[in-house]
Amino acid sequence: MKKLIFTFFAIALLASCKEEKNEVKLEEEPKTVAEIEPISDEVLETAVIYEANIRQYSPEGTFVEFTKDIPTLKELGVKVIWLMPVFPISETKRKATGGEGSKFASDFPEEEQAKYLGSYYAVTDFTKINPEFGNKEDFRALVNTAHENGIYVILDWVPNHTGWDHEWIKNHPEYYTKNESGEIIHPKGTDWTDVADLNYDNKDMRKEMIEDMMYWVSEEGVDGFRCDVAGSVPLDFWETAISKLRSEKNVFMLAEAWEPELLDGYLFDMAYAWDGHHLMNGLAKDEKSTEDFDDYMAKISNDYDEDDILMNFITNHDENSWSGTIEERMGDQKELFTALYYTMPGMPLIYSGQEYDMDHRLKFFEKDSIPKTKGEYFNLLKKLGELKITNPALNGGKNAADYNRLDSEEDVLIFERSKEGQTLLFIGNFSDKESSIILPKGIYLDYIRNTKAELTGDPFRIGPWQYHILKK
Numbered sequence: 244m245k246k247l248i249f250t251f252f253a254i255a256l257l258a259s260c261k262e263e264k265n266e267v268k269l270e271e272e273p274k275t276v277a278e279i280e281p282i283s284d285e286v287l288e289t290a291v292i293y294e295a296n297i298r299q300y301s302p303e304g305t306f307v308e309f310t311k312d313i314p315t316l317k318e319l320g321v322k323v324i325w326l327m328p329v330f331p332i333s334e335t336k337r338k339a340t341g342g343e344g345s346k347f348a349s350d351f352p353e354e355e356q357a358k359y360l361g362s363y364y365a366v367t368d369f370t371k372i373n374p375e376f377g378n379k380e381d382f383r384a385l386v387n388t389a390h391e392n393g394i395y396v397i398l399d400w401v402p403n404h405t406g407w408d409h410e411w412i413k414n415h416p417e418y419y420t421k422n423e424s425g426e427i428i429h430p431k432g433t434d435w436t437d438v439a440d441l442n443y444d445n446k447d448m449r450k451e452m453i454e455d456m457m458y459w460v461s462e463e464g465v466d467g468f469r470c471d472v473a474g475s476v477p478l479d480f481w482e483t484a485i486s487k488l489r490s491e492k493n494v495f496m497l498a499e500a501w502e503p504e505l506l507d508g509y510l511f512d513m514a515y516a517w518d519g520h521h522l523m524n525g526l527a528k529d530e531k532s533t534e535d536f537d538d539y540m541a542k543i544s545n546d547y548d549e550d551d552i553l554m555n556f557i558t559n560h561d562e563n564s565w566s567g568t569i570e571e572r573m574g575d576q577k578e579l580f581t582a583l584y585y586t587m588p589g590m591p592l593i594y595s596g597q598e599y600d601m602d603h604r605l606k607f608f609e610k611d612s613i614p615k616t617k618g619e620y621f622n623l624l625k626k627l628g629e630l631k632i633t634n635p636a637l638n639g640g641k642n643a644a645d646y647n648r649l650d651s652e653e654d655v656l657i658f659e660r661s662k663e664g665q666t667l668l669f670i671g672n673f674s675d676k677e678s679s680i681i682l683p684k685g686i687y688l689d690y691i692r693n694t695k696a697e698l699t700g701d702p703f704r705i706g707p708w709q710y711h712i713l714k715k
Contacts, residue, residue: 279390281493282323282466286395287512287552287590287640289632290322292497294559296595297326297376298360299611306381310388317392319598319621320628323495324389325469327560328363328399329382331373333406337361338437338608346436348608359608363399364471365406365437369455379463386464395466397495398459402452402480403472404430404438411448412439418448430475443477453484460491467495473511474500481510497554506551512641516553516589518542523557523580526673527573533656533673537648540587550641555584556592563594564607578623579671579710582691585627586660586669586712588646589639598624623691630690634714636665652678655705659683668713675707687713 293316301308316324339348339359348359360375372379389396405411411418412427419427420440430440441448459465473481488494489509498511501518505511522539525531543553556562557580558569569577585591596605596613600620605611631637637660638644644662651657654674660667668687672678679702687696690712705711 277387277390278464279393279395279466282395282495283493284641286322287495288635288638288642289320290590290640291320291628291631292323292325292554292590292592293319293321294325294592294594295327296560296605296613297329298363299605299613300595301615302612304375304610304612306377306385310381310385313385313388313392313394317394318628319593319624320632321394321593323395323397323466325397325497326385326399328366328401329372329376330363330369330401331367331371332361332363332375333365333367333408333437334361335407336437337365340606340608358610360610361406361608362437364401364404364435366401367406367408368410369400369452370458383463390464395495396464397467397469397497398465399471400456400468401471402441403475404435404440406437407439409439411451415448418442418445418451443480449480449483452480453487456484456488457491460488460494465494466492467497467512469497469499470511471499473498473505474502478504478510481505485510503546503548503551506547513552513554513590516543516555519553519584519587519589520556520562523584524572527576527580529674533651533654536656540646540648549643552640552643553589554592555587555589556594557581557584558594558597559592560594560605560607563596563601564604568602568604569597570602576708578620579673579708581620581623582627582710582712583656583669583671585631586637586667587658588643588660591627591631591639593624626691630667630712630714634665634667635662636660636667638662649683651680654678655680657682666715668715669710670703670705670713671710672705672708677704677706679704682713685715687715690714 295309297306297309298304337348337359338346338361339351348356348361372382386396416427418441420442422428427439429436429438443449456468485496486509496511498505498514500514506514518539522531522535525535547553557573557577566572573580598621599614599616600618601613605613636644644660647659649657649659654672655678656671656673657680658669668682670682681700682698682703684698684700687698689696696713
């Protein structure tokens, strides 16, 4: 791991500032977060990660209401909770939806503006809590409850930009990217007009960003970060920041990015499997084939190191709100693709509401709410979570189980996962036609159906869009 070398004066100055800042916070708000052993490689092997959209998780939209359901998440095998940004949201240039040509809440009549709550990613202050969700004590109770249930908590961090009300805009305009006229601009090539682009050429801004991240680790007990558009931030910043954070605690780092270099050495632990996600959408629409899946698996094997982790998912906050629900994108095949992304190498993600088979797009800038009725899909996720935790053949961390693709008919995907003497077979028919296949001989448990499967070498028939997970 790269180590930072500072002059004695710089260390003394930073320590003094940090001590003074934290003394004030501790006097006003005593730390009450329960300790938990730092996240280990063993935990990552069997982990399911849960993306918590606090605003939409309950009708109240608070930390308190979410905290009540943490034991339910444990039932699903969740070991990491990723909280979408919990920070105050800027009012200047606050985004809204609806109205032809409208971009900001201020474009609407005054009596309508209050319903537009803005984007979580337009941060006003990286060390404060959005009052929409509660207060610091509520946040600490959430972290405390998660830790008591053996679950880690990571914060969604927004390093690329801030909202237009951040105090840096007024006091440190040099922290931001400017155009030729000297005006602060939003990130180039995007429609993110509600945020201002940060200038990573400024070393003082980098230091403050790291200090703000460190506050949540050292004072609030969080266990890591999901870093928004991590690939848009210079790699050398991450080298410095992650090294500094890990000098305090073995944090878990998730990059909202795909670039393999972000996972090199002691940088990020996990990246997004964006290509895998788009591939599954394509398979559902019959635009991609099992051959494309094989090409994808070969590519990630070539591009990533053996100890790199990819996060597999069929929905998240962006996909649900902007691209469509699972049903919109995958039709009636969601169970097949759920089984696939749980059994392929990597860590599976559950997004708020997915466990309750949510069938609507959550509003992004306004208050909404997820359903809370357990059904068959909840039971499927629970069963897959149990398998993920108990069977090393589904290990998906830095020492993942082996993956072996088996020969099959066109449109049928068969692969074997194995580790420590345990073997699982995934068989999926990605077509609307029945298929006849030959499977390895043996006596298996059809895990989802909980029935015995004795394979003798005779043709095995699998129906359209059907799947099996066979446990040896």
